[in-house]
Amino acid sequence: MMTPAMLTIGAARHTLIAQSGRMCNRHGLVAGATGTGKTVTLQTLAEGFSRMGTPVFAVDIKGDLSGIAAAGSPHPKIDERLASIPLPGYRQQPCPTLFWDMDGKSGHPVRTTISEMGPLLLGNLLELNDTQTGVLYAGFDLADDQGLLLLDLKDLRALLAWMGDNAGSLKSEYGNITTASLGAIQRRLLVLEEQGAEHFFGEPALQLADLMHTDFSGRGVVSLFDAGRLIHHAPRLYAAFLLWLLSELFEQLPEAGDPPSPKLVLFFDEAHLLFSGAPKPLLDKIEQVVRLIRSKGVGVYFITQNPMDLPDNVLGQLGLKVQHALRAFTPKDQKSIRAVAASFVPNPLFHTADVVTTLGIGEALVSVMGDDGRPQPVQQTLIAPPEGRIGAISDDERAAVMQRSPIRGRYDASLDRQSAYEMLRQRAEAARTAETQRLKALEAEKKQRQDQRSQPSGNRQRQTVGEAMIKSAARSIGSTIGRQIIRGVLGSIFGKR
Numbered sequence: 001m002m003t004p005a006m007l008t009i010g011a012a013r014h015t016l017i018a019q020s021g022r023m024c025n026r027h028g029l030v031a032g033a034t035g036t037g038k039t040v041t042l043q044t045l046a047e048g049f050s051r052m053g054t055p056v057f058a059v060d061i062k063g064d065l066s067g068i069a070a071a072g073s074p075h076p077k078i079d080e081r082l083a084s085i086p087l088p089g090y091r092q093q094p095c096p097t098l099f100w101d102m103d104g105k106s107g108h109p110v111r112t113t114i115s116e117m118g119p120l121l122l123g124n125l126l127e128l129n130d131t132q133t134g135v136l137y138a139g140f141d142l143a144d145d146q147g148l149l150l151l152d153l154k155d156l157r158a159l160l161a162w163m164g165d166n167a168g169s170l171k172s173e174y175g176n177i178t179t180a181s182l183g184a185i186q187r188r189l190l191v192l193e194e195q196g197a198e199h200f201f202g203e204p205a206l207q208l209a210d211l212m213h214t215d216f217s218g219r220g221v222v223s224l225f226d227a228g229r230l231i232h233h234a235p236r237l238y239a240a241f242l243l244w245l246l247s248e249l250f251e252q253l254p255e256a257g258d259p260p261s262p263k264l265v266l267f268f269d270e271a272h273l274l275f276s277g278a279p280k281p282l283l284d285k286i287e288q289v290v291r292l293i294r295s296k297g298v299g300v301y302f303i304t305q306n307p308m309d310l311p312d313n314v315l316g317q318l319g320l321k322v323q324h325a326l327r328a329f330t331p332k333d334q335k336s337i338r339a340v341a342a343s344f345v346p347n348p349l350f351h352t353a354d355v356v357t358t359l360g361i362g363e364a365l366v367s368v369m370g371d372d373g374r375p376q377p378v379q380q381t382l383i384a385p386p387e388g389r390i391g392a393i394s395d396d397e398r399a400a401v402m403q404r405s406p407i408r409g410r411y412d413a414s415l416d417r418q419s420a421y422e423m424l425r426q427r428a429e430a431a432r433t434a435e436t437q438r439l440k441a442l443e444a445e446k447k448q449r450q451d452q453r454s455q456p457s458g459n460r461q462r463q464t465v466g467e468a469m470i471k472s473a474a475r476s477i478g479s480t481i482g483r484q485i486i487r488g489v490l491g492s493i494f495g496k497r
Contacts, residue, residue, distance in 0.1 A: 005052045005261040007045070009322065009366055011085040012379040019320055019368040021052055021261035025294040026369055027317055028301040029310075030267075031340075032324020037362045038303060039064050041322055042267055043386040045301070046222050049265050050095045055212045055220040058267035059227045059242070059303075067389035068222055069097035069401050078385045081362070085384055093387050096215040099402055101226040102200050102241070106398065109411045110225065110241070111202050114150035115143075117244055124282050125240040126188040135181040138174040139163060149419035152202040153193055158421040160186055195234035200241065203415040208252055210407050212264050231270055239273045243286065249298055250289045256297030263297035271302035272309035287313045307343070308336050315343065319369040322383075325359035344378035355380055 005021030030045070032038050043065055046056045058065060072078070072092035082090065099107030114122065119140045123133040139159050143150050150156055160182050163170060167177040213221040230238035249264070256263055268274065275283065290300055302310060302318070306326070321344065328334045341353035344367050356365055359380070366381040393401075402408065 007048045007052065007320075008087070008384055009041075009045070009048075009320075009368070010364070010381040010383040012366075012381045014084065014086060016086060017366050017368060017379055017381050020371055021054075022258060023319060023369040023371070023373065024049070024052075024054075024265065025259070025262040025297055025299040026319030026373070027290065027294065027299055028320030028322070029307055029315070029318045030301060030303045030322045030324075031305065031307045031326075032364065033305055033327050035361070036324035036359070037364070037383060038324055040362065040386060040390060041324070041364065041383050042269075042303060043068055043388060043390070044384050045322075046265075046267065047095055047387055049262070050220040050222055052261045053214060053218050053220050054262045054265055055214065056222045056265050056267065057211050057245070058222065058224055059269040060224045061227055061231055061269050063226070063228060063392040064390075065224055066097075066099070066393045066398060067391050068095045068224070068386070069099075070094050070389040070393050070397060072385075072387055072389050081382060081385045084382055087384055090385075091387065095388055096213075096219055096221045097401055098210075098213070098221055098223045098405060098407070099226065099398060100223055102230060102237075103196060104199065104412070106226045107224070107402070108405070108407060109199065109414075110206050111200055111411070111414070112205050112241075112244055112248075113203065114152065114156050114201055115140075116205065116248070117201070117240070118247075120282060120285065121240050121243055121247070124278055125236050126185065126192065127236070127277075128185065128188065131178075132181045132184050134175070135163075135177055136185060138170075138177060142170070142174060143420060148423055149417075151417070151419040152421075153189060153198055155420035157186060157189060158424045162424050192234075192237070195237055196229075197234070197237055200237065203417065204411055206411070208248060210410070213406065227269070231273075235270075235273050236277075238270075239276075239278075242268050242274055243282075246286070246289055246293065246300070250293045250296065253296040253298065255295055257295075259297045262299040265299040265301065267301045267303060269303040271304045272306075275309070275311055275314075283311065287311065290314055291317055306336055307340055319375070321365075321367045321375075321378075322381075323356060323365040324363070326356050328357050345375050347377045347379065350380060352378055 006018045007021060007024055008016060008018045010017050030038050030041055039062070042058065046058055046065075046068060049056050060066060071094050074092070100110050101107035102110050117125075119133065119137045123136050126132075126136075128136060139156070140150070142148075142163065143159055148155075148159060150159065163177050164179060164182045167179075170177055211223050215221060227238055230241075246266070249266075253263070274286065278286070293300065301320075302314075304310065307315060307321075307323070323340060323344075326333070326337050326340065328337050337353055337356055341351075341356060344352050344365065346352060352365065359365070362383050364381055364383055365378050367378045368376050370376050
């Protein structure tokens with residue numbers, strides 16, 4: 001009989017604190033003030049999932065998580081921690097690792113298309129109001145109806161320009177498309193481009209299967225996404241990427257039932273950015289995806305300083321909770337600590353609200369899910385030391401890992417196939433050519449009529465000398481009497497008198 005997969009977190013009073021693998025898709029939380037050990041805890045959990053055979057996607061904000069790709073080194077503090085935690089089979093070793101980066105500088109490039117991002121996430125990313133978001137939705141509908149692929153930013157800009165040129169004819173089917181709304185969206189796209197989004201939107205797009213590898217020994221591959229620049233320069237783009245990834249997994253992965261361990265685990269650092277400023281429709285969507293994605297075998301773990309930064313509906317769905325120390329400097333901090341303490345199942349051995357402010361580095365209050373799906377009483381826990389290196393690897397070590405990557409070269413070169421930009425440009429050129437030909441045809445027809453008027457008619461007979469003399473006399477006589485005489489002369493000449 002196979003031993004059930006277990007995720008070891010640490011130990012409390014020399015007793016291991018672990019959670020069954022089949023409960024690890026119930027999501028989780030790692031929280032605590034800066035400098036309390038969240039990054040090391042995250043590394044320990046990622047390594048535990050990798051040993052379990054579960055692939056991991058983790059955000060690396062400071063670069064410290066990259067040490068997971070190298071074996072750790074002996075250290076007195078690690079020996080001291082191991083003396084308090086019974087970890088059978090502990091040995092310092094690296095994890096199979098892939099590096100990812102939106103710019104493609106410190107990892108494989110990460111891309112998606114405008115169409116895959118969708119109008120809801122894109123509207124939030126661009127910080128559009130309701131009217132502007134409605135115009136964006138109309139643009140996506142129009143692109144679908146016209147068979148226009150929206151792959152990158154220039155495709156979307158071309159579509160918006162075309163909508164402005166044809167707003168009158170589009171109004172009856174797609175609603176009022178104002179110049180002001182189109183201009184606002186275009187300006188926000190320029191800001192987004194300045195933040196480096198042109199690297200993110202395009203092809204080849206990220207294939208989710210490349211985040212779900214295991215190595216030859218059955219260990220899950222840890223994918224580290226370098227988000228240091230994004231957090232500081234484009235936090236909304238960072239949040240949009242993580243939400244896109246979550247929604248794509250939800251839409252593409254099949255139902256997994258109740259697997260013995262997760263198929264994939266996500267660690268989202270600075271998790272409050274996912275919810276900050278998001279409109280209610282998007283918040284509702286996020287909460288729905290978090291609630292339902294566990295049935296796909298995916299576990300989502302949020303990392304943040306204060307758990308109160310997350311919506312209550314999300315907090316209520318988190319199974320594993322690892323709470324590092326919090327600081328109580330203000331009345332607001334004290335209120336937050338009481339709320340955090342109340343979220344744990346109490347332990348009769350200590351008062352949670354008192355302990356959470358006195359925890360040392362590498363200590364945490366931990367609550368795991370029992371096999372029956374119920375949260376267990378909180379434990380004051382020493383976090384197990386990671387097997388990999390604590391701290392960042394060098395640039396040369398990173399380059400060596402990327403050189404051995406099984407997906408090396410797959411995403412390096414960007415593609416620019418025919419899409420909305422090229423298709424609309426071809427239509428515009430065809431329209432200009434047709435208009436030029438029409439104007440040339442009109443000019444030729446006009447010239448032909450002028451030539452016909454300037455040429456003498458072949459059907460007219462040549463005037464006789466008498467007729468010419470009579471017409472000349474008629475032009476020279478202007479009085480009424482003269483005209484009557486001429487009429488008489490004419491009558492007599494032609495025998496009609």
